[in-house]
Amino acid sequence: MKTKIGVSNSQLKESADILSVLLADEMVLYIKTRKFHWNVSGQSFMELHKLFQDEYVELEEIIDLVAERINKLGTKTVGTMKEYIELTRLAETPDKYPNQKDLIRELLDNHESIAVFIRKDIEHLNESSKDFGTIDFVTGILEQHESISWVLRRYLN
Numbered sequence: 088m089k090t091k092i093g094v095s096n097s098q099l100k101e102s103a104d105i106l107s108v109l110l111a112d113e114m115v116l117y118i119k120t121r122k123f124h125w126n127v128s129g130q131s132f133m134e135l136h137k138l139f140q141d142e143y144v145e146l147e148e149i150i151d152l153v154a155e156r157i158n159k160l161g162t163k164t165v166g167t168m169k170e171y172i173e174l175t176r177l178a179e180t181p182d183k184y185p186n187q188k189d190l191i192r193e194l195l196d197n198h199e200s201i202a203v204f205i206r207k208d209i210e211h212l213n214e215s216s217k218d219f220g221t222i223d224f225v226t227g228i229l230e231q232h233e234s235i236s237w238v239l240r241r242y243l244n
């Protein structure tokens with residue numbers, strides 16, 4: 088059945104496309120955070136091991152909400168690693184096992200990058216479709232990335 092929520096089908100498709108790219112970003116960062124949870128070592132091993140676990144659990148919740156919202160907008164949700172790698176704006180770092188500071192820096196950089204991407208997405212949606220449901224939804228996710236960034240930044244001061 089068609090979605091009738093006051094936003095045209097082409098505009099809903101635009102929102103779904105924006106969310107699909109965000110989903111890919113969240114998925115890449117989720118996998119990266121798990122990798123760092125598994126491989127962190129050094130003096131603050133257990134603290135960072137647990138911190139990264141909290142962060143990937145939060146990302147997993149975000150991923151599920153983004154994926155389901157794409158479906159709510161009337162579009163199929165992408166669900167393969169191949170598609171996520173094609174869609175993401177983040178870079179993976181295979182074969183790299185940074186030291187504690189560098190892996191915190193990389194996670195911080197990725198969370199801040201997603202915050203910047205979401206701001207641009209919000210600006211775009213506000214100028215085009217005015218899909219306020221999606222704008223509100225991604226604004227909440229933006230705030231989550233800002234909070235995680237704040238915590239990571241504290242380790243680097």
Ligand SMILES: [Fe+2]
Pocket residue numbers: 124140
């Ligand atoms: Fe674990």
